[in-house]
Amino acid sequence: MSHLLRPTPQPGILDIAPYLPGKSGKPGSNAVKLSANESPLGASPKALAAMVEAAGRLEIYPEGSSRVLREALADVHGLDPDSIVCGNGSDDLLHLLAQTYLGEGDEAVMNRYGFSVYPIITRAAGASIVMVEETDYRADVDALLAAVTERTKVIWLANPNNPTGTYLNAAEVARLHAGLRPDILLVIDSAYAEYVTAADYSVGLELVNAHENVVMVRTFSKMGLAAARIGWMVGPAHVVDAINRIRGPFNVNLPAQMAGAAAVRDIEFTQRLREHNAHWRAWLTAELSGNAMRVVPSQANFVMVLFDGAETAARAFQTLADAGYIVREIGASYGIPHGLRISIGSEEAMRAVADILKSMDATR
Ligand SMILES: *Cc1c(COP(=O)(O)O)cnc(C)c1O
Numbered sequence: 001m002s003h004l005l006r007p008t009p010q011p012g013i014l015d016i017a018p019y020l021p022g023k024s025g026k027p028g029s030n031a032v033k034l035s036a037n038e039s040p041l042g043a044s045p046k047a048l049a050a051m052v053e054a055a056g057r058l059e060i061y062p063e064g065s066s067r068v069l070r071e072a073l074a075d076v077h078g079l080d081p082d083s084i085v086c087g088n089g090s091d092d093l094l095h096l097l098a099q100t101y102l103g104e105g106d107e108a109v110m111n112r113y114g115f116s117v118y119p120i121i122t123r124a125a126g127a128s129i130v131m132v133e134e135t136d137y138r139a140d141v142d143a144l145l146a147a148v149t150e151r152t153k154v155i156w157l158a159n160p161n162n163p164t165g166t167y168l169n170a171a172e173v174a175r176l177h178a179g180l181r182p183d184i185l186l187v188i189d190s191a192y193a194e195y196v197t198a199a200d201y202s203v204g205l206e207l208v209n210a211h212e213n214v215v216m217v218r219t220f221s222k223m224g225l226a227a228a229r230i231g232w233m234v235g236p237a238h239v240v241d242a243i244n245r246i247r248g249p250f251n252v253n254l255p256a257q258m259a260g261a262a263a264v265r266d267i268e269f270t271q272r273l274r275e276h277n278a279h280w281r282a283w284l285t286a287e288l289s290g291n292a293m294r295v296v297p298s299q300a301n302f303v304m305v306l307f308d309g310a311e312t313a314a315r316a317f318q319t320l321a322d323a324g325y326i327v328r329e330i331g332a333s334y335g336i337p338h339g340l341r342i343s344i345g346s347e348e349a350m351r352a353v354a355d356i357l358k359s360m361d362a363t364r
Pocket residue numbers: 088089090091092115158161162189191218219220221222226229230231
């Protein structure tokens with residue numbers, strides 16, 4: 001009967017700080033959410049239609065391997081459908097990769113300002129996370145390689161990275177891979193691949209195809225389907241086999257599978273989103289640069305803006321919020337208290353955000 005006798009989480013679980021999502025406006029407010037890198041153009045109308053149609057079959061279990069979705073991805077990206085595993089968001093796949101390849105005594109390596117989910121899934125698997133310093137908010141290949149020990153099992157690399165927006169070019173990622181032992185898994189998380197405009201970037205498929213220790217993870221969340229929770233990964237057969245053994249047997253729901261398949265094939269919508277993003281990302285970067293803030297050059301659908309201190313960043317956050325624009329604070333979750341991450345939104349939102357930040361700057 002002792003209150004001390006109760007189920008106990010595995011060691012380390014209660015040391016994990018929960019993921020802090022981007023804030024939304026107060027319920028009922030019509031605040032514009034620029035805190036979670038969502039699509040400002042909604043979802044692909046074809047994806048929406050496919051989802052509505054699938055909603056007529058809710059009593060039937062979905063096909064468990066997401067075959068229709070894998071085939072659509074394979075067609076559009078020139079892949080073998082058997083090299084793809086789909087997930088309930090890419091978060092599902094990242095968790096499965098951690099659970100499969102990390103355990104007690106192992107280490108996973110990531111860059112200091114890498115995606116905040118990586119430490120959570122690494123520790124949840126019982127392993128330790130090794131955080132490696134960056135050079136001016138960019139992953140540093142030499143530093144990452146220098147952090148590898150005999151305990152290292154996984155390298156987590158978001159490319160482009162969230163929340164910084166910076167990227168490593170294809171040659172740098174290849175150099176990172178070339179410096180790793182073949183028993184270390186390099187996870188290339190290309191969540192923002194669709195938004196990259198840099199000519200020297202690669203999503204990482206050539207590395208996946210040529211080696212036994214590289215996987216690429218992708219998501220539909222940043223392309224208009226965040227609520228549907230669809231992610232996918234491509235890897236060598238032995239990794240795909242291992243992940244398929246432990247993933248949920250019906251881990252992607254039917255409406256999501258159908259919406260995803262339609263969205264991949266809706267090249268025109270993808271292109272519209274890319275063009276909108278490239279235009280307003282460049283515009284916002286140019287507008288804000290040259291004031292008392294610095295915009296870190298981004299290849300994603302957000303920019304990280306650095307202010308002269310944490311207080312200014314907090315003031316900017318509040319001024320924007322008071323005007324109805326919710327952006328992402330990156331102090332507590334990422335250790336960048338003088339920065340804010342701002343998603344690329346509608347033209348109206350971008351113009352308003354630029355005006356507000358510039359006028360704040362002028363009145364200091
Ligand atoms: C948003 C994001 C994801 C995606 O997550 P989902 O679970 O697919 O919504 C994965 N990695 C990075 C780096 C991200 O920013």
